[in-house]
Amino acid sequence: MATGRVPVERRRRRPTKTGTVLTEELIVDCALRLAGEHGAEALSVRRLGAALGCDPSALYRYFHDTDDLLLAVADRIIGETMHDFAPEGDWLSGLREMAHRVYSGYSRHPRIAAMAAYRVTRRAHEFRAVEIGIGLMRRGGFGKEAAVRHYAAFIDTVLGHAALDAAHLALAPERRGGDTRAWTEAYQDLPDAAYPQLAEVRHELPLMAHSSFENALDLLLSALESQARAG
Amino acid sequence: MATGRVPVERRRRRPTKTGTVLTEELIVDCALRLAGEHGAEALSVRRLGAALGCDPSALYRYFHDTDDLLLAVADRIIGETMHDFAPEGDWLSGLREMAHRVYSGYSRHPRIAAMAAYRVTRRAHEFRAVEIGIGLMRRGGFGKEAAVRHYAAFIDTVLGHAALDAAHLALAPERRGGDTRAWTEAYQDLPDAAYPQLAEVRHELPLMAHSSFENALDLLLSALESQARAG
DNA sequence: AAGTTGCGTCAATGGTGTTGACATAAGGAC
DNA sequence: GTCCTTATGTCAACACCATTGACGCAACTT
Structure with missing residues (x-):
């Protein structure tokens, strides 16, 4: 697991080469969409990077590793399903x-x-x-x-x-x-x-x-x- | 999925470089052992090949792909658990x-x-x-x-x-x-x-x-x- | 306006499943 | 016993994968 790459509070909002500004939320959104739209093989760091318009490795500034991202996405789903319950x-x-x-x-x-x-x-x-x-x-x-x-x-x-x-x-x-x-x-x-x-x-x-x-x-x-x- | 690489009946028993003679059963055995002994990442075609003393690609002569192998291993487990029941x-x-x-x-x-x-x-x-x-x-x-x-x-x-x-x-x-x-x-x-x-x-x-x-x-x-x- | 440093990028490492071409030895035919 | 066919093991290559360390730009702070 990478150490110290994921700051709690984010101050500098530097856009990627393609102009989008990354956010933990934006990444989770995109991962959810990607996993849904395309087949079972869709969810990989590389594809996610491509879909977000950033280098794949940029994601490691937001999540320790893919497991960390997975848990964030899973929690989002729980939130969706229990919304207003x-x-x-x-x-x-x-x-x-x-x-x-x-x-x-x-x-x-x-x-x-x-x-x-x-x-x-x-x-x-x-x-x-x-x-x-x-x-x-x-x-x-x-x-x-x-x-x-x-x-x-x-x-x-x-x-x-x-x-x-x-x-x-x-x-x-x-x-x-x-x-x-x-x-x-x-x-x-x-x-x-x-x-x-x-x-x-x-x-x-x-x-x-x-x-x-x-x-x-x-x-x-x-x-x-x-x-x-x-x- | 590979086609026609997996004959039903096997006549020629050619040993691998290390001398062992491959068998569908032997491969399933080895896969089961490998998946148990080592960590979660243990089961891959390459490791399986190494453990069996053969080239990884030899396995494709016995199973269409890893999914086919997985089902064979799973059925073996069912057999074990239900033995004599x-x-x-x-x-x-x-x-x-x-x-x-x-x-x-x-x-x-x-x-x-x-x-x-x-x-x-x-x-x-x-x-x-x-x-x-x-x-x-x-x-x-x-x-x-x-x-x-x-x-x-x-x-x-x-x-x-x-x-x-x-x-x-x-x-x-x-x-x-x-x-x-x-x-x-x-x-x-x-x-x-x-x-x-x-x-x-x-x-x-x-x-x-x-x-x-x-x-x-x-x-x-x-x-x-x-x-x-x-x- | 200058200085720090957060963060996006690049390149590289070592893994994965799978395939097609190749070579060799096993087994059948005689 | 020799020849032939071909099953089967091997090799090399392809296209992916997650992850990391070095790098440098640009966005904030002062």
Whole structure:
């Protein structure tokens, strides 16, 4: 990791050769756009530099390394998804909406999500999200420890599904296609004798190609409801 | 993707310069070992070639590209984890053991798991695993469609958690440390007024640094049990 | 107007996957 | 046992990648 290249406060605003003035925010914006527009390979320091109209190495004046940049971009996504989220109704609906927001936010930026869903950004937007999530669990009547444990189980399940589906979406087209078609091709051709269970559900197997997020979320929330009633 | 470089049946067994005779199996073995022993950056075609004592490009005679190799390695891991698994007791215990097997198998190979948990290997070991998993759901009394849907929710939740935790484990040490310490450092220093919920559970927040897999699994299985009774 | 120094630029290092041409030895045919 | 074919290992090259240290300009401070 580079040391001392990233000042906290920036005083001199020197434009690049092409005239743009770099900003931490501008870079994050551009990275987000770039990762979205072009394919899975789009996000590299060199391309980012080209898109910003600056030398690639200029980015190291703003972020220690690509990991640092990634966390900043990830936090931006969290901010987007949680923007204006202030759950008012019952806690379960709040959790459901939070789950949907996180999931769809990550689905909108699959490439970043696949790389960052398991990270702790340690930044402002993530702080707010955890604050809200734990607040919802507390509203469900859970004690301090149970609230934290259940929030962890909840958010990790949501993030896990988001990461899985995002990684699938971020796959190069021919690979994504190959994985998806497995359920209508390879799995359909297995010998019945060796795979009796698969033979029986043959016509339902294509369901495996779709996201199971909604089903898993329903199961998880119903379990939390039971726990809340029992506790 | 290279075309026609990977014959199905191999007749001529020509040794490399260092004397070893390459095999699809040998390569997968070596990749698995390499990814485990050394750091997160260990698995590259060049290192693999060096470890096998052959030219890196020789691998392209056995696998179309690194993605093809990755899927082969992933399927090997599935095979390892499901080896000798033949659930006999009640379906819920069977699912629980399957979840533990998958999770710990992936935890043993975090680098590969992080890259492949969301893939469909379309290979023998995966076929068997799905066969067993859907069989367990059927044993729980679910109809064809419900069995497939619930199996998808189940396995994706398990894989999601496995992927999350594996990716965390596979992180470079200083990054993993940074993410982990967030809960005992950054999250402990937030101002109480702005984050009242976090302030209240301050002493329980370090729980967030641990895996939530067991808790999430308990919740999921209890929900499936309720569904089975209701349906 | 002069002096510091922040920050954009350049060039270089050592990594990556992948490919096409090449050479050689393995195995089949006789 | 010898010849032929060709599978397969090797080599060199291409086009990328992140990162760093030296350099020098220009934007602020004084």
